[in-house]
Amino acid sequence: MTTVDLEFDQLNSTVDALRRSISNRMMYGVGKDAVTAHPHDWLHAAALAVRDRLVARWMKTTRLQYEQDVKRVYYLSMEFLIGRTFTNALLALGIHDQMRDALASLGVDMQALTDIEPDAALGNGGLGRLAACFLDSMATLGIPGFGYGIRYEYGMFRQEIINGEQVEAPDYWLRAGNPWEFPRPEIKYMVHFGGRTVQRGEQVEWIDTEHVNATAYDTVIPGYATDATNTLRLWSARATDELDLGAFNRGDYRNAVDTKNMSENVSRLLYPDDSTQAGRELRLRQEYFFVSATMQDLIRRYQRTHSTFGRFSEKVAVHLNDTHPVLAIPELMRLLVDIHNLSWDKAWKHVTQIFSYTNHTLMPEALETWDVEMLARLLPRHLEIIFEINAQFLKHVSEQSGHDAEMIRRISLVDEYGQRRVRMAHLAIVASDKVNGVSKLHSQLMTRDIFADFAQLYPDRFTNVTNGITPRRWLAQASPSMSSLIDQHIGSHWRSNLFELEQLRNLRTDSGFIDAFREAKRQSKLRLVHRLAHHTKLPFNPDALFDMQVKRIHEYKRQLLNLLHVIVRYNQIRANPEHDWVPRVVMFAGKAASAYRMAKTIIKLIGDVGQKVNHDPLVGDRLKVVFVPNYGVSVAELMIPAADLSEQISMAGTEASGTGNMKLALNGALTIGTMDGANIEICDAVGRENIFIFGHSADEVDDLRASGYRPRQVYEENAELRMALDQIRTGFFSPDDPLRFSDIFHTLVDWGDHYMVLADFAAFAKAQAEVDARFVDKRAWTESAIENVAGMGQFSSDRTIGEYARNIWHVSSLNLE
């Protein structure tokens, strides 16, 4: 150890200085010269030059955090859907143009470099992207926060579309190295599995376990236009013994390596298929692996500056992004009680002040539970702790509720019906100081329906924090044409205070601004058309209405509702080609979970409908249907700015919030949507006349179901809908395999239509007709689009994080002097 100060170069960011840094990094970091360098080497050298400029801020932030002995937030998430980092870091540092010029002076095109950076796709959809937006906002607001998760070697699969079908390919995103991360091999914790427990006096010991090491990889998260930076710490599994030397010496090489591989599988890939027992067990191991390492790390950091646990809960807040990290609760209890010798009561008091939990879904089948038998085998000590928490909780409830046995069965942490299972959401609620939903409607339904008993018991525990998105990535970075137009009129401060967009309202009637706005949108449409040209080989009319539904493929999101309307429209065009149709390009993008048959069939149907429609000479450019493959953050950044219309058409009561809806409206798309999730708040913010709302509300859905919903009757009574459904059933779109889509037909018509697609069809078609009518009036349409952008202030994740910090975590921003 030494206390000598380092002498290092202060880096400025002129074009010349950047050029020198890139050259130095190419020589001394990558180890190549300009002659032998590949594009990836340039990206690496440029990324390292940028990273160097973040490090000084990072050191400063960390030093100030220790000096001010701040309370820290630990944001635990199984998913962080970060996307690319290069452009984001350049914009945060305010050196985008300097870097572009520095690279140009070296003969390198920056756009070409940014296009080859792989996405960090360590997530699945909205939940993972929310975590990434939150990291950006925490850093920007100077909230001392850490993201904690898993460094999957293989992220979310890459989706290829072959003959219209989804084919999953591995996403080895680390192939070319990751210049943004700092490996910290010295930061490692042992994580145990299996074994058994023994009582020794007062203490319980967990023995005879197998173990794996968790080692840390740190990524700097820059705040926008501030010195504050945060850290995303991702854990990677390392076998505790590199090789089984015994087996190795016996000449059993295969087994010697297998053991190592088996234990390292835990950080191998995102979402192992949980349709098998082995897949579920791996998933449970992943969940425990990352929360155990994180709880050990958090205790170590606290103990660096505190000699007792007296102020623990004043200095630490742990947030659970859905239930996947809930094992952090029994793990922290175990560490405090078994390892650090706190009494149960003291430990529990800390735990219940430290934790908070966000619920992300109301759908019962999506609420996580774990088989008691599996927990007993893999985590026997944790199961004991969960049983003890449950015993104390139920005793308390029983006393309060006058021994209401039915209620106790409902709220128990253990589901006793059939095979016994631990209800992870119940554990999260019992241990948390605050529990929140992600939109006003969702939070209401959460306390009315799935957690009604808990809301009665703990009325002050439940709250709402509506989701948000970071305007840095979703407007400044994704849409250069729109953001520079906005800058010209209201300055650039909206990046830090999105409410400034309200000033655009005054420009709504300014013809010059309207034209420029339309032109900015057109630029994004041309950019997309250009990129799609390779993929689709179809000519798109950039002046057509670009209609987008971009999100995971799921029945509740109702891509089928959209597609049925496309088919009806197609039939109408064919019946009446002379009519003055508003040209539309209907785009879909999204991945289907690999074991979700129906979702994959829906993708195939979109493809088959596209084949038919796109090649029908009668239709021409009046209608095109496109499925854009491999939806992820970078594809979203390309598509969303090009949208005129945003499809947010989930059955009311099923989409907890939606954040795609916010990104699209922020980019000047008009929403067609149901009164679901955050759509309701978006409607309030942009004005009812600037959004197309249709369909059953959540209460009407309940009423319809209660009164006996009969989809076949809808089918029989609506001739256009019936024709479309019959075409699906009889192979009109799949002459090579006429029965391919018969399950889709039966699901909708005969098997209950669980998501009420047919019930909302007529209202949807009517709303789509209003869309056409408005689009024809270019000026009216653009005015509405401007109102949408202007109303998006409250959907910045800066607002969201401000609410979490104040009302849930009770943390303040770092004082940067």
Ligand SMILES: *Cc1c(COP(=O)(O)O)cnc(C)c1O
């Ligand atoms: C925002 C986002 C989502 C969430 O979209 P929803 O429409 O809210 O489901 C999913 N995936 C990616 C890549 C995103 O950027």
